[in-house]
Amino acid sequence: MEKTKDLLIDTCLLAGKIMMESGSEVYRVEDTMNRIAENANEPNSKSYVTATGIFMGLKSSRYTQIENVGERNINLEKVEAVNQLSRKFAEKSVDLPKLYQQLKIIDKETPEFPLILQVLSAAFLSAFLMILFGGHWINFIPTLFIGGFGFFIKHEVKQHFDLRFFDIFISSFLIGILALLFTRTGLALSFDYMCIGAVMPLVPGVAITASLRDILAGHLVSGLVRGTEAIIVAASIAIGIACVLSIFGGLFP
Incomplete structure (x- = not known):
């Protein structure tokens, strides 16, 4: 159970980090992170996003994790890719481990225009x-x-x-x-x-x-x-x- 919660927090933080580094607005990042947690049966999640750091915690967990936001660019393709994965997770098309793996792929391999x-x-x-x-x-x-x-x-x-x-x-x-x-x-x-x-x-x-x-x-x-x-x-x-x-x-x- 604790491993599932750890994976959920890691997934939310990774999604938020990708979106913030790609130029998304803060309210959109927080909404995406909270929706992922809610669709994973954790409706009482708490997220706090700034331009340089992301905080994520669950009411049912005793600790909060922090993710550093590195260099910020404009890559709306990554933002859209994270949103699409979030929707698939809400539709139960992908499970939590697969969502995390797909987010890692987006973070490293999302193509840009030549x-x-x-x-x-x-x-x-x-x-x-x-x-x-x-x-x-x-x-x-x-x-x-x-x-x-x-x-x-x-x-x-x-x-x-x-x-x-x-x-x-x-x-x-x-x-x-x-x-x-x-x-x-x-x-x-x-x-x-x-x-x-x-x-x-x-x-x-x-x-x-x-x-x-x-x-x-x-x-x-x-x-x-x-x-x-x-x-x-x-x-x-x-x-x-x-x-x-x-x-x-x-x-x-």
Whole structure:
């Protein structure tokens, strides 16, 4: 009986950890964990989720377990996969041990879109947003290149340097350099619009939205932590572009 309860708590913590690290809102994580416990005949479960840690306990058990939340990314495919497994568990399509094993597979093996597809998506997003913000069509190809290159650099820097926000700073700095080069060589017209469009794939829009939803749902700690993190990311983008303006300001017409 105790082993079953231990497995249930481990399963709930793993599900919550996957969802929090993948960008889910706190209220959704707590709801999923409590539903898993309720469907395992433990209706009086208690969960407390923050941006950096998850607490889970059962009324019928004498202790509470804690799970650390590592680096937070945006991977809504993992969130959806955990929700689907939770529904299958509620329908009795899978039992608790199989649910735990499937969650471990999702944590390690859920596929992401290929890097080339992500880069192309960021490139076209940058170019079309530049047009949407009022830029000229002559800037389309340069912004397409700069946006894709900036996103690729962000990915590569993140793979090689375990330093948060450094990848955002480097990619935004290089975006500013490339926008300046295109402007000075006459291949593009507007440094401002190209920079605005190219940095948009780096902007933490989902994190800001999740932060506001957490705050409105009453999860003030997690909401403020996520909001602060989003502000630091935005500041890293601004500092990267500002460094280009400061260092190479004399090259601007």
